[in-house]
Amino acid sequence: MTQPLLQVSRLSRHFPLGQGMVRALDDVSLTLMPEQILGVVGESGSGKSTLARIVMGLDRPTSGSVRIAGRDIFALSPRHLRQARRDFQMVFQDPYGSLDPRHRVGRIIAEPLHLDTTAPKGRDRRDLVGRLLRDVGLDAADQDRFPHEFSGGQRQRIAIARALITKPRLLVADEATSALDLTVQKQILRLILDLRDEHGIGVLFITHNLGVVDQICDSVAVMKDGRIVESGPMRQVMDHPAEPYTRRLLEAEPRLDVIGRKVRPKPS
Amino acid sequence: MRLPKSLILGAAITAIMVGAAVLSRVWTPADPTAMNIVARLQAPDAAHWFGTDPIGRDVLSIIMAGAWTSLGIAMLATAIGGAAGTLLGVTAAARGGRAERLVMGFNGVLFAFPPILSAILLGALMGPGAVTAITAIGVFMVPVFARISRAAAIQIWARDYISAARMAGKNDIRITAEHVLPNILPQIIVQLAIQTGLAILSEAGLSFLGMGVSPPTPSWGRMLSESQTYLAAAPHLVLAPGLAIAVTVLGLNLLGDGLRDLTDPRRGQAG
Amino acid sequence: MLSIRNLRVTFGERPALNGIDLSLARGRTLGVVGESGSGKSVMALAVMGLLPRTARATGRIGFDGRDILTMPERDLCALRGNRIGMIFQEPMTALNPAMRIGAQIAEGLILHQGLSRRDARAKVMHLLDMVRIPRAAERIDSFPHELSGGQRQRVGIAIALALTPDLLIADEPTTALDVTVQAQILDILDDLVAELGIALMLISHDLGVIARIADDTLVLYRGTLIEQGPTERVLRRPGHDYTRTLLDALPPRVRATLRDAP
Numbered sequence: 001m002t003q004p005l006l007q008v009s010r011l012s013r014h015f016p017l018g019q020g021m022v023r024a025l026d027d028v029s030l031t032l033m034p035e036q037i038l039g040v041v042g043e044s045g046s047g048k049s050t051l052a053r054i055v056m057g058l059d060r061p062t063s064g065s066v067r068i069a070g071r072d073i074f075a076l077s078p079r080h081l082r083q084a085r086r087d088f089q090m091v092f093q094d095p096y097g098s099l100d101p102r103h104r105v106g107r108i109i110a111e112p113l114h115l116d117t118t119a120p121k122g123r124d125r126r127d128l129v130g131r132l133l134r135d136v137g138l139d140a141a142d143q144d145r146f147p148h149e150f151s152g153g154q155r156q157r158i159a160i161a162r163a164l165i166t167k168p169r170l171l172v173a174d175e176a177t178s179a180l181d182l183t184v185q186k187q188i189l190r191l192i193l194d195l196r197d198e199h200g201i202g203v204l205f206i207t208h209n210l211g212v213v214d215q216i217c218d219s220v221a222v223m224k225d226g227r228i229v230e231s232g233p234m235r236q237v238m239d240h241p242a243e244p245y246t247r248r249l250l251e252a253e254p255r256l257d258v259i260g261r262k263v264r265p266k267p268s
Numbered sequence: 269m270r271l272p273k274s275l276i277l278g279a280a281i282t283a284i285m286v287g288a289a290v291l292s293r294v295w296t297p298a299d300p301t302a303m304n305i306v307a308r309l310q311a312p313d314a315a316h317w318f319g320t321d322p323i324g325r326d327v328l329s330i331i332m333a334g335a336w337t338s339l340g341i342a343m344l345a346t347a348i349g350g351a352a353g354t355l356l357g358v359t360a361a362a363r364g365g366r367a368e369r370l371v372m373g374f375n376g377v378l379f380a381f382p383p384i385l386s387a388i389l390l391g392a393l394m395g396p397g398a399v400t401a402i403t404a405i406g407v408f409m410v411p412v413f414a415r416i417s418r419a420a421a422i423q424i425w426a427r428d429y430i431s432a433a434r435m436a437g438k439n440d441i442r443i444t445a446e447h448v449l450p451n452i453l454p455q456i457i458v459q460l461a462i463q464t465g466l467a468i469l470s471e472a473g474l475s476f477l478g479m480g481v482s483p484p485t486p487s488w489g490r491m492l493s494e495s496q497t498y499l500a501a502a503p504h505l506v507l508a509p510g511l512a513i514a515v516t517v518l519g520l521n522l523l524g525d526g527l528r529d530l531t532d533p534r535r536g537q538a539g
Numbered sequence: 540m541l542s543i544r545n546l547r548v549t550f551g552e553r554p555a556l557n558g559i560d561l562s563l564a565r566g567r568t569l570g571v572v573g574e575s576g577s578g579k580s581v582m583a584l585a586v587m588g589l590l591p592r593t594a595r596a597t598g599r600i601g602f603d604g605r606d607i608l609t610m611p612e613r614d615l616c617a618l619r620g621n622r623i624g625m626i627f628q629e630p631m632t633a634l635n636p637a638m639r640i641g642a643q644i645a646e647g648l649i650l651h652q653g654l655s656r657r658d659a660r661a662k663v664m665h666l667l668d669m670v671r672i673p674r675a676a677e678r679i680d681s682f683p684h685e686l687s688g689g690q691r692q693r694v695g696i697a698i699a700l701a702l703t704p705d706l707l708i709a710d711e712p713t714t715a716l717d718v719t720v721q722a723q724i725l726d727i728l729d730d731l732v733a734e735l736g737i738a739l740m741l742i743s744h745d746l747g748v749i750a751r752i753a754d755d756t757l758v759l760y761r762g763t764l765i766e767q768g769p770t771e772r773v774l775r776r777p778g779h780d781y782t783r784t785l786l787d788a789l790p791p792r793v794r795a796t797l798r799d800a801p
Contacts, residue, residue, distance in 0.1 A: 043717035043718070043719065043720075044688065044717055053431075056431075056435060058431055058434055058435070082437035083437075085435060085436070085437050089435055090431070090432070090435055092428040092431065092432070093428075094428060097427050097428040097429065098427075098428035098429050098431075098432055099429055099432075100429040100433075100447050100450075100451070101451070102450045102451060108429075111432065111433060111436040111438075112435065112436040112437070113436075114436045114437055114438055115436060115437040151575075152575065159432075162432065163435075181574040181575055181744055181788075182574070182744065182745065182746075182785065182788035182789060183574060183784060183785065183788040184574075185788065186787075186788045208717060208718060209718070209790075210718075210790075210792070211789070211790025211791075211792055211793055212790065214790055214791060214792045215790060215791065238792075248719060249718060249719065252718040252719040252721065252722045253718060253747075253792065253793065254721075254745065254746075254747020254748060254750065254751060254789075254793055255747070255750070255751070255793065255796040256746070256747065256750045256774055256789075256793060256794070256796050256797040257796045257797060
């Protein structure tokens with residue numbers, strides 16, 4: 001059997017609040033196999049973003065472990081964790097907040113190369129960044145421009161290019177399409193699928209939107225109040241949800257067949 | 269892009285004052301140390317635009333030479349205090365926890381002391397002089413800059429591009445140097461201009477009390493204190509340094525306000 | 540009641556709206572759908588008479604027979620308070636964080652309608668019930684940060700409703716909310732239109748939101764009116780390629796509901 005790309009075991013994260021405790025994550029376990037896309041769905045306060053930050057080693061859990069390609073990332077020394085970061089990168093929700101406004105696009109995309117002492121420099125680095133920009137549907141010459149010259153969707157492409165530069169095996173996308181127009185959302189989802197197919201990346205896709213899950217995920221985990229209430233293959237969860245909460249989420253989705261539901265008074 | 273009026277006016281006044289200070293090193297209308305008892309306490313005329321002082325020196329020349337002292341001390345003190353305060357502030361923001369509480373506690377203590385009192389204390393310990401003035405003023409700049417830079421840096425640390433930089437394996441020092449400092453710099457520069465204005469006032473206050481540079485080095489504050497006794501006989505003696513101080517402080521404040529307007533993100537959405 | 544004729548808005552050289560025509564009657568909901576840069580928010584501001592000074596507007600925005608574009612600022616203020624209500628995307632920024640919600644809702648009542656504090660409070664309770672805030676008696680003295688996003692948006696609606704406006708403009712009122720809460724807010728808005736006979740202009744980038752409660756739908760693209768008509772017709776028989784692009788961008792699950800419907 002192949003080794004899981006990501007294995008989250010019994011992860012808990014508690015935050016002190018006043019006299020008590022908030023369980024942002026409560027005994028969460030999940031597994032992502034290589035080249036798969038796992039959707040984590042939940043509403044605000046479900047703990048899904050805390051999960052993303054801990055999986056990326058940006059926050060530490062209260063208990064439990066995160067293994068990426070078999071390595072427990074919280075057992076690594078800071079130096080080894082830094083080296084391991086080449087294998088996993090992240091795309092954030094807000095394409096306006098995730099790019100430093102004072103850096104040029106080329107510098108932003110090349111930032112993770114800091115991890116790699118053998119990374120190309122100078123001319124070769126420019127070529128590499130240019131290739132990545134073309135991979136995500138932008139122009140190689142765009143590396144000399146600043147973030148504010150781009151639209152939200154283009155910025156998200158830049159963020160994806162940055163996440164890809166170290167050739168990671170795991171990509172965590174935290175609401176990566178939520179801030180975008182629907183037509184742009186669709187393009188970015190298409191891009192993520194293509195990248196998975198071409199580069200064999202596994203993706204942890206965190207979202208509040210079941211419509212997105214339906215389009216790209218192989219499996220899905222539904223979170224509520226820091227716990228996973230239901231998980232399984234995507235089609236099974238979406239078409240035959242076992243949990244009332246999953247059903248409620250599905251029912252709340254926008255529909256196009258309930259137009260003019262109510263009897264209205266005659267216009268005066 | 270249209271520049272704010274306050275910025276243009278403030279920059280012009282500041283440039284004239286700094287220009288006069290620099291010019292005084294190579295040229296002044298008359299020798300600011302040359303006494304001429306016959307021509308003492310003359311009112312302003314064509315030969316002496318700002319009149320002469322009790323020992324017949326040209327007041328305009330002393331003002332220009334004094335600008336070098338006053339502006340120099342104010343700028344050096346602000347630069348040193350600003351650098352130290354900013355360093356403390358961004359460190360507190362980056363480290364959090366105990367380091368942050370320590371820095372902010374130290375700030376609170378510094379803030380609690382009346383600056384003039386502490387400056388007199390310092391003067392008593394070190395003796396009056398430029399170094400005393402710079403130290404006394406600079407020390408009181410530290411908490412101001414520490415507070416501002418910490419607050420600004422904390423906002424930057426919450427941005428996703430900081431998380432991205434951490435994902436790139438960068439440590440706190442590098443993140444502070446590459447992402448935090450460049451992004452809080454506009455706010456720091458605005459504050460530098462405004463605080464330099466305050467420092468000029470402080471320098472004048474210290475010199476007035478005799479804690480500044482010693483004679484014969486001219487300084488606006490000491491000119492004020494020395495001319496007190498001639499207030500009725502020769503009001504121009506008080507007026508000249510008083511105006512020099514007021515105009516310079518005004519110019520620096522306008523410059524600060526203008527820079528603030530310029531860096532305000534709400535200004536010109538189209539950028 | 541609202542009738543816009545050939546509305547053009549430009550910012551400097553840049554056109555934001557190129558000739559919009561629409562009309563909206565009491566008890567009806569008009570959905571305005573468009574992506575970022577479509578000019579949908581500019582339209583909301585124009586109807587409120589809140590366009591920035593840098594904007595130039597021509598045409599006519601008729602509201603009960605008067606033209607909002609030429610109305611003096613004094614009349615506009617009265618209009619905004621009493622006749623036209625606005626609901627914002629992010630209720631947290633639209634609410635005063637330092638003021639209890641009951642007091643914020645009552646503010647307009649005391650100021651514009653001269654109600655006593657006691658009467659205003661009774662009216663506020665009624666409004667909180669109307670926007671279905673549970674345990675309104677306990678919530679009335681809460682601060683905004685003590686409420687969830689959905690409850691804050693309900694408070695935003697209550698403020699807009701306080702002065703019983705004839706026209707309600709809602710700019711992306713559900714975008715910042717969870718899906719389950721989104722549906723509730725839309726239902727509240729829909730009931731208000733039906734029960735109070737208010738006219739609602741619902742602005743959104745999401746056809747799924749529009750479809751739920753809009754009688755008529757207007758599609759905007761880069762400041763140009765692409766098409767408008769009964770929502771059902773626009774969704775089932777879109778008359779323009781861009782409308783089809785918007786429909787295609789919906790998640791397949793959402794699109795499928797349109798096909799399955801009778």
